[in-house]
Amino acid sequence: MIYLNTEELWAIYSSSLKTYIMKHIPDKYEAEDILQEVGIRMQKNANRIKDITNVxxxxxxxxxxxIVDYFRGANKHLLTDHINEIPVPAATEQENYNKEAAECLLKLLEYLPDTYKEAIIESDYNGKKQSLLGQKWGLSNSGSKTRIQRARKKLKKVLLSCCEVKSDNAGNIIDFYNKENDGTEFSCIKC
Known part of the structure; x- marks a missing residue:
């Protein structure tokens, strides 16, 4: 079997991905940012691409x-109301527990210090740009980015202290349960 490198894959798929993204994202610049992020994630997983059946x-x-994350940031209600309206190629459809994990993460924010709780809520839930948050907090852009990254790591640590989480290559959560009570899905001790 012939494996293509990330540059070759990008040359093949970037144009159709851009068209797909622009059908759902009204702002041209936001759509281009999302396309760029797809490319970055592909690069980060370059060593695993050969194991992916359908790149x-x-x-x-x-x-x-x-795209879902974009709408989550733009309007959290839009995400839950319209999440199934965004079509995905049929080959990618599979059951996941992203929504349940997101609900659990919101509850687990209570276990973080207020500084980190605010960082997650403002950046990930309310969709505020890191540069604006840096100004609000009196930090540089890199300082606000670091705070948000630390907050995410701390939140992940809280989640993994009680739950077993498994994800697929695209980052979708495909298995999610309490470590101490196998088989009890979505019942984290902390949430």
Whole structure:
């Protein structure tokens, strides 16, 4: 079997991915940012691409998830009301527990210090840009980015202290349960 490198894959799929993203994202610049993020995630997973059965479907799943994240930031209610309206190529459809994990993460924010709780809520839930948050907090752009990254790591640590989480290559959560009570899905001790 012939494996293509990331540059070759990008040359093949970037144009159709851009068209797909622009059908769902009204702002041209936001759509281009999302396309760029798809490329970055592909590069980060370059060593695992040869193990992916359908690279095209995997790239479209990444784009789909980023579109959902965009709407989550723009309007949290829009996400839950319209999440199933964003079509994804049929080859990528599979059951996941992203919504349940997101609900659990919101509850687990209570276990973070207020500084980190605010960082997650403002950046990931309310969709505020890191540069604006840096100004609000009196930090540089890199300082606000670092705070948000630390907050995410701390939140992940809280989640993994009680739950077993498994994800697919695209980052979708495909298995999610309490470590101490196997088989009890979505019942984290802390949430």
């Amino acid at each position: 095209e479907a995997w790239l479209y799943r990444i784009a789909h998830n980023l």
